Amino acid sequence: MSFFARLRDWLSGLLDPEPPMSSLPDLRIAVGTPVQEASATVRPGARPGSATQPGPGAVSQPARANAGVMAISSQRTRIHAAFDAGMPVEHRAGLAGRARELDRLVEAVLEHGKHGIVFGARGSGKTSLSRVFGDLADEAGATVLYNLAGGDIDFSELCRPYLVELMSIPGEGVRRIDIQPLLNAPFDARQVASILAEKVRRPTIFVLDEFDRIENLATKTEMATLMKLLSDMRSPVRIVAVGIAANLEDLIEGHPSLRRHIVSVPIGGIETEQLKALLLRCCETAGMTIDDAAATRISRSAVGSPYHLRLFGSNCAIAASRAGQDHIDDAVVQQGLVDAYAEWSALSPRAAAVVADIQRLPKQIATAAAVICLAAAMRTRIERTEVVLVLDEDGHDDATIAAAFAALSPILHASAIEGSYYFDDTLAPQFYLLVYNRRIDPTRIKTPGLDDLRTVLERGVRDL
Template sequence: MTVFRQFADWLGRLLEPQPPARSLPQPAPDAGAAPVVPYQAPPAPAKPVRSRRAILHEVFDTGMPVANRAGLAGRANELERLLEAVLDHRKHGIIYGARGSGKTSLSRIFGDMADERGCLVLYNLASGDISFADLFRPYLHDIAAEPQSKVRRSEVEALLNEPFDARRLASLLADRVERRTILMLDEFDRVRSLETKAELAALMKLLSDMRSEVSIVTIGIAANLEDLIEGHPSLRRHLIAVPVGGLTPTDLDALLRRCLSRVELDITDDAAATIVSAAVGSPYHLRLFGLYAALQADIAGKSVIDGDIASRGLQVAFGEWRDVSRRNADLLLSQIDRPRAVALPAAIICLNAAMRSRIDRMEIIAELDEPNAAEQVDAMLATLSPILVESSTSGQYVFEDSLAPQFFLLLFTRRIAAGGTERGHGVGHDLRALLQDKGATQ
């Protein structure tokens, strides 16, 4: 085929009519366009709905220290004293008071404020027969872990593997710690070793003498204050002791109403007075009794707590405590219906324990103020000995269950009855005047 023939064939194919191109079918004139559906993200998992009771427990939480200064009811003076002495005057501190008085809450708020001022604040819990070295090793770990710490790990490791005393630790802290540091030691009252207490007192004294940047703040009960300074009387000028006593009725009433307002509950004045006086100065017991009153109001579908609801709450609180602390409850209950000469010393012992950090034999004898008071008090202390823990200070005790005193006083003053919901009338008037004198009632 010639070139011209090939060209003619190609030109012919090019000029031939082409079949129409296929296209997508057109919609019928009356067919509506399909709506455009925008992308929707899958819905987030639904948050669980908290029950009303869960909210009540959270608001009246008795198991956790308060988390902010606003919740530290009635403790402004104690906080200011602690801040001034430890942060401004570089003293050591001892916070002491009855269980449930708010010691740990006070120490936590103090620690937060010290942290805001640039201090390194470290916490530890004491226990039992712990040795001095074991008590302070956790602090050494934390100090060495600080990014700007001048304490070398090799120095810490040497102390981790062998015993050390107060002088060796004080030398290390005074020489190597340049940042203001506060060592918080909670539950110091649990330390039983007199040797550990003596070494701690020596450490405080040495740190002060060496003008160290480290201060120690212990939290415990009053009986341990004398234990701590017994061997170092001169230590007194290097520390501040901050007692955390019972709150006033006014402060307790304000705390109760503040908690209730958060859950949209109101309370009558007589019901508030019942709960406040039952707490005997303790913010812990105030929250506990307030919680049970709020729960009873919730069960009844009421928005106002009256006297009957408050009493019902106290009764339920007692019943639940008795279920978990049967030995303590039964021994105290056995004293309720005994003759006045027996029951009254038991009540004053419980009052002493509730309003202070410990039971003091001589104070109870003075408060009883009756012929043969010493014999009556000694007999009752012997009766209650199975549920008391004797302090290393002669003549001083604490209840093994710190809730026990307030519950016994509820029974003694006939705010609740031992076997039912009806309140009785009996020897309660013997203690009311004493409670009034001590500011525990309104």
């Protein structure tokens, strides 16, 4: 399906604001509040339901309260473990909607001997994909080594851990004497490529996560050179780089010759039904049930993002737990989405302020901004020409489109490629759409600690 066709499908389902919400329900419960049970112990001679002293075998209120706290704690632990929005999945069963991307990476790297570059938005599942790929590569007999990039790290610091790890693997072929000159002195791509090509005999994969965080241009240049040299030397060592990017050019800028040696695996938004299947698996693991309408609402709100799906789902499950239930219905979904937004806005106040401000603009501008956010949620990078073509069909003039881009400009930036843009907070598009579709009302959300500060100010400095 073409991008425009998919965007049109998403538009038809996501950009029709719902009626304004009613007041949020109060889902709080008091931990340890006595619960009447039909099988409660009754003192002989007492009327059913009358006050009694605990009889033999009866559970005291403190013990019952402690049991309730332990049960809630256990349930919350299961919920966090099942959804775990902040961590990559460890098993292929949790890798929802990425079968095609996984097959592409396996075929290119394991069968054709190419390097891989996996890129997409934050929370799109890049690291999860690379972990599952690593499991498959391991099962196929390859050695898989992981490392994280970032900051002003130089090439030698980035590659040295791989060499040290290879040296410690029996039968790998790399000995300490082979890499001794590289352990305490800087080296370049040709030096390390020569050792790897000569000494490594079995398929070996270096997975390099957060490749986009490398700030040292010389390091990126040497890494690109290493990829090319390993291919030219027919080394069994392959590199899979993983990073946040809107397109391949953002990661291999200045190294077009790499294209024939690599496979690019873009990670875009996945379909609502696949997100829904992931949500149902998470709920089952957490010991929760969920209404079909509630599951659909959470899945649609995630707009293609597994991270948002897990984040929204976990907050909704916790809201249900606070309400003393193990079932997620529409009422707790409303509260869970509010909680997720509050959590994000506390960590990203500038982006949250932009989201709130745009809602005060004319509807046409807010809708144009929603289309921009929708394109970003699906593709990470926004192509202005594509957005304009879609909005022109809906009757948006150039001035409205320009106003939407301007309204988003505090968090939307032009990329190195002319006519394209990206969000500095790649989680923001889904939260904007959450507000646009009136699934939550940001004006009802208070910044944590605001009331405390106001109380201090009203009380005065003398009382501190």
